[in-house]
Amino acid sequence: MENLVLKEEQRDCLQELVNVAMGQAGDSLARYLEVFVELSVPRVRIIQIDQLHLELNLLANHATSVSAVRQGFYDACDGNGMRGEAIVIFGDASFKELSELLAYDEPLTAASEEEMLLDITNVLNGACLSGIGEQIENELAFSPPSVIGRHIPPEAVVQKDKVDWDKALMVEINYKVENRSFQCGLLLLMPKDVICVVIDALDRLLEE
Amino acid sequence: MIDPKPSYELLQFVVQRVNVGVFVVDRQYTVCYWNNFMASHSLKSAFDVVGRNLFDTFPDLPVRWFKKKIDSVFVVKSYAFTTWEYRNYLFKFKHNRPITGGAEYMFQNLTLIPIKNESNGDVDQVMVLLRDSTDEACYASKLREAMAELEHLSQVDGLTGLYNRIHWEQRMAAEFARSRRYGTTFSLLMIDIDHFKKINDEFGHLAGDDVIRMVAKLIQNSSRKSDIAGRYGGEEFGILLCETGITGAVIFAERLRIRIADYALCLDRQGGEQHVTVSVGIARYQEGMRNHEQVLARSDEALYESKQNGRNRVTVCQEDRDECLLNTPKSL
Numbered sequence: 137m138e139n140l141v142l143k144e145e146q147r148d149c150l151q152e153l154v155n156v157a158m159g160q161a162g163d164s165l166a167r168y169l170e171v172f173v174e175l176s177v178p179r180v181r182i183i184q185i186d187q188l189h190l191e192l193n194l195l196a197n198h199a200t201s202v203s204a205v206r207q208g209f210y211d212a213c214d215g216n217g218m219r220g221e222a223i224v225i226f227g228d229a230s231f232k233e234l235s236e237l238l239a240y241d242e243p244l245t246a247a248s249e250e251e252m253l254l255d256i257t258n259v260l261n262g263a264c265l266s267g268i269g270e271q272i273e274n275e276l277a278f279s280p281p282s283v284i285g286r287h288i289p290p291e292a293v294v295q296k297d298k299v300d301w302d303k304a305l306m307v308e309i310n311y312k313v314e315n316r317s318f319q320c321g322l323l324l325l326m327p328k329d330v331i332c333v334v335i336d337a338l339d340r341l342l343e344e
Numbered sequence: 345m346i347d348p349k350p351s352y353e354l355l356q357f358v359v360q361r362v363n364v365g366v367f368v369v370d371r372q373y374t375v376c377y378w379n380n381f382m383a384s385h386s387l388k389s390a391f392d393v394v395g396r397n398l399f400d401t402f403p404d405l406p407v408r409w410f411k412k413k414i415d416s417v418f419v420v421k422s423y424a425f426t427t428w429e430y431r432n433y434l435f436k437f438k439h440n441r442p443i444t445g446g447a448e449y450m451f452q453n454l455t456l457i458p459i460k461n462e463s464n465g466d467v468d469q470v471m472v473l474l475r476d477s478t479d480e481a482c483y484a485s486k487l488r489e490a491m492a493e494l495e496h497l498s499q500v501d502g503l504t505g506l507y508n509r510i511h512w513e514q515r516m517a518a519e520f521a522r523s524r525r526y527g528t529t530f531s532l533l534m535i536d537i538d539h540f541k542k543i544n545d546e547f548g549h550l551a552g553d554d555v556i557r558m559v560a561k562l563i564q565n566s567s568r569k570s571d572i573a574g575r576y577g578g579e580e581f582g583i584l585l586c587e588t589g590i591t592g593a594v595i596f597a598e599r600l601r602i603r604i605a606d607y608a609l610c611l612d613r614q615g616g617e618q619h620v621t622v623s624v625g626i627a628r629y630q631e632g633m634r635n636h637e638q639v640l641a642r643s644d645e646a647l648y649e650s651k652q653n654g655r656n657r658v659t660v661c662q663e664d665r666d667e668c669l670l671n672t673p674k675s676l
Contacts, residue, residue: 280425
């Protein structure tokens, strides 16, 4: 692994790419949820495993108890493209509002709350990642989302001793729904071997 | 060079015969494709289904919810999923365990994939993959049962079936916190079998176990649903009476004490009748207490007093004694 650093122009390019994807994502989310979704400017960087807990805490907005959902994404064609996992973190206060947004008729049970978390995670990821993939001509496929945990401390979202990576490419985005207290944070994480793939794709884009 | 592209016939075979349901709908939910798996399990062939509205053909589907799912694929242009864990099935399909059973209908996981128009990137159709997850669901349900059993075993005392000490104390700590938060109260009875060592020595440990089981059974029979009874130690029991003051606790304790004393046991081979008695100490949660151990300590002191004063009696701790509205002496 020679240069696992993002050069400034590469980072700007990726940031811009994510920005465009987010624009599209925000638009389709607004149509799907029928509310206006505010998105933060995405942060893009390569992180060490040691920094992950700090990032998770930042993403949780310093809440001590969160719910988290993960979803894998991979190259839809030949496995030579982007691959990674998206993690969405929800503050524990958000659920009633979510059910209104997603048109769940039945009263919320623990199970329907979880189903809702999966749905919203899938829509956020799908909207954002498809947009990124499209721009670097890399069609993506998705694995089903699954709940990591409910009402857990942010550090428990990823257990450091269970993972075997030391560096990853991270894209962080915060979502807020207009006029509501609902908010959540999305982390896209791609392991070391994928970083080179993304860097190559960025270089190709920069050359054009 | 070998052409890696399969022939149309091969593709047709693969998609038709793969043991996953595959079908395609357009924006109006008209079915455009229906593979063999779907035909075989829905008992409707492609001729019955293709070209018709999915929800007309299958009126049992959760229309609003499933439409929203399909729509999300058109709008977001990305995948959508449903899982049996939250919605066991969408289609009422027979499962493939007709003999071994364990399910009513086939448990299903669905993946909805956008089919993009090559020329403009629009999504005109959605492909739905339906996976049979019945086995997975059966394993999960077995696991849940095992977990529930383990949880129960970790909470009860093997000999008596009452809560064990750890769990009982946890429940008391929770009740203590609840009383403090909502300004309610609870009373605590500590119960000890009189002269238990003598029973063991005279009749053996198996007879001792019988006595403990008998007392536990009478405690259980006397308790209301909201009472929390546990085996505290060898021959010592604790009962938490929720939302109950001292007077109520004394009435409860006296009734239990008499029931135990009246119960005839046969402990020896000769078939003679024996009776055992218990001593009881009572205290209640008072505002300002710091933790549940304080209540425990007070009822322990009262229990000690019962023992000192000749056993087979009920004593209220000194701090709470004025609250008892009964005229009865401390022992009957």
